Amino acid sequence: MTSTIERTAIAENRNYGKRLGKLGKRLLKSKTGLVGLSIVLVVSLMAIFAPFIAMYDPAKTDVVHRLLPPFWAEGGNMDYPLGTDNLGRDVLSRIIYGSRISLLVGISSVILAGIIGMFFGLIAGYYGKIWDFIIMRTVDSFLAIPNILFMLIILAVLGPSLTTLILVLGGTSWVVYARMVRSETLSVKERDYVRSAKAIGAKDFRIITKYILPNVISSFIVIATLNVATTIIMEASLSFLGLGIQSPDVSWGLMLSDGRQYVATSWWVATFPGIAITVTVLGVIFLGDWLRDILDPKIKD
């Protein structure tokens, strides 16, 4: 009898193939979802194939051609479609390469935060008692004050670098996942199939990975996707403030900080990286909203 229960429980979670097909059909119906996915795909391809698409080395300075306007403006030409910056670097090439940092930092810090949050959330929810108490008080402390303060303190001590940036962004946003995973675990843990699995002596590890994890994963994916959007903005903001990516690496936020100083004479240097950030973040938000509608209709906002 127990095995039947176990099998139905597993079958419930294993219809991924069919579900994937359905997802595809529903994606075609949702316009914003389709737009979001297309933007994310284009930016990802841009990041992966940057060396083949970009016409110039993004760090190569060329003082003769400094502050050239985009091709449609007077004095601009197709050699530098979106113009050049104060050191004569090609704006378009820098935007193409900048997508690498945005996605790298965005995705890797979300994965880091997700793993930490998932781990502590499962422990707090499944084992409860003192574990729950310690973990949730820590979560409360993190939620009580703005993340940016933790980030600044850590950045002040360790100094800015790509690794620090990923660690800092991931290490401060894990609490959101921990809280969500904990509350989902609490509700799943009391379901009949988990209880019966426990009754036949299944190990904790098996229960968590086979029964609890599959139930938590869809909310998790939704939150993670939307979190990528926030992280991309955070990376750009910190780089803009001089606390994130450092030259000669290319980041959209860093480009904006260069462009700000020349905004009076050369509007294009600061305008295009901002558009790149906005469009990418919009794409990720659309994709996340669509995933939420499909995977997890119960969480709204």
Place this chain on the structure above:
Amino acid sequence: MKYFLQNLLKTIPVLLLITLIVFLLVRVTGDPVSLMLPETATDEERESLREALGFNDPLPVQYFTYLSDLVRGDFGESFRYNTDAFALVLERLPATFELAFASMIVAIIISIPLGILSAVKRNSFLDLFITGGAVLGKAMPSFWLGIMLILFLAVNTQIFPVSGRGGLLYLVLPAITLGTGIAAEMTRLIRSSMLEILGQDFIRTARSKGLKEALVVNKHAFRNALIPVVTIMALQTSTLVGGTLITETVFAWPGLGQLLVQAVNLRDMAVVQAATFLIAIFVILSNLIADLTYRLLDPRIKYD
């Protein structure tokens, strides 16, 4: 009052944990003295400072000294400005409050009418336009908006000054920059809270009595929708803090945010700690006050 005190006590472990994290970060990772002295300091200077500041004591003793210094508002001296860090931070507070206050007003002026309108005209073209604008406002980095505002309204048309603090004219662009992101978030939340209330029984009753729609919306629905709005506004303090850092840097606004960013760049740890603690305490208090107001506005909410 009892509730307030209880919650105030609850914030103590939170603050302790924050101090512990900061303490460990600053004291354990790397040499704290090297962060305090300029890079040109000699070895003897380093050693004497280490001894004078008690860095040769055991860690728990150091943590205790550290805490008692904090309580007295003694964060040490800023090596950049050679003055007391806490005094330096306090000096910058008024400018930041001015900016934060103005931004909140901008956010309220934008979000309350738009939020209500999009809820009342649900699924109309107008609703789509407003919710679309709110998503865009969220996706747009505020520093880019600030730079674009400078470009169009300060450089090209010269209506507003490019940067700095002065009269009301100086305040307009920074307040719009910081207020827009908050307005985007608030519009969305006001919309959903209005929608929830418009679907409730007492609204149907009011309508079935034959009351004019404007009266139903303004008097019955909006008053009730205001309650969550208070909480929503308080939740924006975190966004506000992050926003001031960026906005003040874009507009060279001489506030706490600008000071903090500079201090982090220079690794002026005394100032970094003084500023972050002050902000943390401010955020915790404002959340607590919001919680309390929320309960006062809606007596149905139980004190527990």
